[in-house]
Amino acid sequence: MMRIAGFEFADGARFQPGAERNAKLVGGHLEMLRKKFKGELTPEDVLADAKHDNSPLHSFFEWSDTEAANQFRLQQARGLIRAVVAIYVSDDKPAVRQKAYVHIAEPSAPHYREASHAMSQKKTRQLVLQRAWRELQQWKQRYKDMKEFSDLFEVIDEVEKHLPASSKSAH
Template identity: 80%
Template sequence: MRIAGYEFAEGVRFQPGAEKDAKLVGEHLEMLRQRYKGELTPEDVLDDARHDNSPLHSFFEWNDGAAAEQYRLQQARGLIRSVVAIYVSEDKPAVRHRAYVHIREPSAPHYRESSHAMSLTKTRKLVLQQAWRELQAWRQRYRDLKEFAELFDVIDEVEKHLKPPRKH
């Protein structure tokens, strides 16, 4: 099997216009992989991207102050996503759930307490849309693994009976 081309995965966010660079980036990453005997590491990619003439250079923030702030924001996102709330009630055993869910409102993406987000029609729809996109992306990523064929069949069956949440 050979690679026929490259594109960026659905939902990735780069600077405007970067989508046209997918072919160049893919080819360059493949060249690096071959250079390093079939293995590609983030360190190899970053080392190459440091050079101004690398096609990967513009995908990185080279201002150390801005990069540090972006990294800290990524750490903050990870921290928010890592918190699990333990919900209790008198008549049921304790239940563990993610405390916060990401709400991808175009004008103001943010996190909201999970049960509150799921109790509101608008935010529930946004969360379900994102969950469905992630399930479809996961399925696409692992579509060639025969070990998951039965699971894919279940997803197909669910899709027939459940109208998946979609954007309008």
């Protein structure tokens, strides 16, 4: 039987500003909660524990109801933007359904742009491709031990050979 040897935070994990980022402490505490609740860990149990000031999970949450409500609404707005699909038409081709907006992760001003416009500009196209590649690599890493996806992993590795280096990493 396998056992947990330690804890780390996943690549790309985002937390409240100022949150204590000790993965070993947080992972150990979550594991203690899981055992306390007979092997099942729920968001409700985590939140109930985190409400206590002395919990190592406390700093990962926004405790101002006003600010938390605003953050939740911003998350809903992001979800709404991501959910919209545009139907593109032209005289010589059948209609095409495509995600209407893509996220542009510019460090100074992250935002969304209309997808075809973003892909027609060199800088934003590169940012979109880099993000897509990073997300694909994270997915591959998350499921690397599932033999059912081995054929797909081979295709991803083959695509990587033909993808320009600028599409795989930020400059």
